[in-house]
Amino acid sequence: MSDTIASVKLTEAQATRNASIQKRGFKTPDLIIFAPRGIYHGLFIELKTKTPYKRDGTLLENAHLKAQEETIQNLRNLGYYADFKWDLQDAVKLIDWYLNLKTNED
Template sequence: MTRYKNSHSYQHQEVPTSVKKRKPRVYDRTERMIMGLPPLEDDLQMDLLEECKYIRYKNKPVSDYLHHSPNGGFRNKKEAARFKKMGTKNGFPDLFMFIAKGIFKGLFIEMKSGKNTTTNDQEDLHRILNEEGYKVVVCYTVRGAIQAIKDYLNIK
């Protein structure tokens, strides 16, 4: 038998070792902060898009030029197979800014939270995107992502 602490009540429960239990994922932003957990990457992306509404490029909000592909998340096998058939790529960055600037065809942003690092699939795809003329940045904070966008667009 394996013992684990339930993250909400901190009571010990016995679980057969043959059953793999995932710790429940805490989605609530405030609850995560109280527990000392970093924000979810989803929350960072949503915050970034909200902030980009107030940054202007060619008289439009920068958020109008950003796209998120829903590659991540937990999916059942059938849905994952379907997404793969539709062209979903492992390691594809979280956000794409479809503005060509200087020598680059566009900007890809990979958001990370806490101690998360890029996977091998992500690093391989980032390398391919760089070779094809796209800039790829990995950002751990909204502020860092905003700075990367401003640097890319040459906005002060």
């Protein structure tokens, strides 16, 4: 599943409805794989065009990024693999690694 709504302009009524049904502060990651693998319940990737981190490894000062990082941490706490990716090849490698983890049925 991927976030296909991100680049779509919602009408005012759609945006109001969307805001009313989403948990406050939850930022749905862009790519979601619901298949459990290894110790994880699923894979969530927030795709970026460039790194969301400063050179020292801390997150850039941005309220939207902060909310996304909070969501990623909440997902991790629930047993999901969740992370930011900004390089296409890194994202592909992560997906490949994740899908090749053993399942409970293997």
